[in-house]
Amino acid sequence: MANRAKKLSKIDGKAFLQSAFASEQRLAQAKLQSSERISHNGDMGEVNELHFIEMLRKYLPNRYTVEKAIILDSLGHTTDSIDVVIFDRQYTPTLLDNEKHRYVPAEAVYAVFECKPTIDKAYLEYAADKAASVRRMRRTSVEIPHAGGVYPPKPQIDLVSGILALDVDWADGFGTSFKKIHSKLMGDCRLDCGLAVNGASFDTFDGNYTFGPNHNALVFFFFRLLKRLQAVGTVPAVDWAAYAQQLSH
Numbered sequence: 001m002a003n004r005a006k007k008l009s010k011i012d013g014k015a016f017l018q019s020a021f022a023s024e025q026r027l028a029q030a031k032l033q034s035s036e037r038i039s040h041n042g043d044m045g046e047v048n049e050l051h052f053i054e055m056l057r058k059y060l061p062n063r064y065t066v067e068k069a070i071i072l073d074s075l076g077h078t079t080d081s082i083d084v085v086i087f088d089r090q091y092t093p094t095l096l097d098n099e100k101h102r103y104v105p106a107e108a109v110y111a112v113f114e115c116k117p118t119i120d121k122a123y124l125e126y127a128a129d130k131a132a133s134v135r136r137m138r139r140t141s142v143e144i145p146h147a148g149g150v151y152p153p154k155p156q157i158d159l160v161s162g163i164l165a166l167d168v169d170w171a172d173g174f175g176t177s178f179k180k181i182h183s184k185l186m187g188d189c190r191l192d193c194g195l196a197v198n199g200a201s202f203d204t205f206d207g208n209y210t211f212g213p214n215h216n217a218l219v220f221f222f223f224r225l226l227k228r229l230q231a232v233g234t235v236p237a238v239d240w241a242a243y244a245q246q247l248s249h
Contacts, residue, residue, distance in 0.1 A: 024219055049083050049115045052164045056084065059222040064110065064229065065089040071112075072096075072103040073137040074242035082130060084113040084164065088235045106137035107238045110229055111160035119196055120169035121181050131161030132188035140239035154236040160228055162193040162203075174202045174211055192228075195221040203228070 049068060056066045064086050071079040072095060085104055092108035112134050114127035141153040170177045174194070182202075185191050193203035201212035201221035205228045212220035 048117070048166075052084055052113070052115050055218075056086065056222075059219075060086065060226065060229075063088070063090055067094075067102065067104075068100070069094070069102050069104040071106050071109060071134050071137055073106040074140055074239065074246065075138050076246055077137060078103065079133045079137070080130065082112050082134065083115040085109060086111040086113075086160075086229070092235065092238055105238055105243075106134070107139045107141070107156075108235055109134060109159060110157065110232065110235065111162070111225070113162045113164050116163060116165045118167040118169045119163055119165045119178075119194055123165070124163060124178075124181055124185065124191065124194075127161070127163040128185040128189040128191050131159075131191060134161070135159055135188040139236070140242045141236035142239045142241075144237050154234075157232040157235055160192050160225070160232075162191055162195070164195050164197075166196065167198050168196040168200050173200045174209075178202075179209070193221065193225065 053066050066086050068083055069085040070081050087104050087108040092105055094102040094104055096103045112131055114130050116123040139156050143153055144151040195201045197218055199214040199217050201217040203210050203224050
């Protein structure tokens, strides 16, 4: 006897997908809301970061590594700790790992996110400043030898930046008040996307605002992010000689 989901998938595939992915959002909401009983803000923030990292790992292919990290460049410059970093580890190692503390070479980074309890003006601007600190890092690129010759150095990818939270602070969600503030975050401070698990998402990947549906904002956000990451391809090959040079006399 076919179960309800199987019946729905045969009768109305679109409704089946919407219902199935909406349940994912409800599960994520429950996890994040459960952390609100934690009395220490720092501990609560760390738990929420882990929840978002787990969600991204679930939806992203294995070629992408997702961790909390500090970004390091070949000049020895470092960022503050970034809540969520999506980076390449297939071709690029992390450096100076110590338990959960790690440095990720700037060249390896695909995307960075800040995790906050809500999305408001202060947190948007904070996330934008963190994104700018990563975009300003020095990123190298070298030729890649292959059987038929040499590929030229690959141009740097356009880093994705965003903010992740449980709620949106504005009554109209990502409406007029949000756009007024977000539109001022330009250049290195640009924020490309955001997710509020309680039912709102936005991105500007196509040059204009795209908003997710209330009941499926979570998975809509992940699918849009996947599309964006596919478009940028693979990160450039690191010039390890530039790092080695800093160690010589």
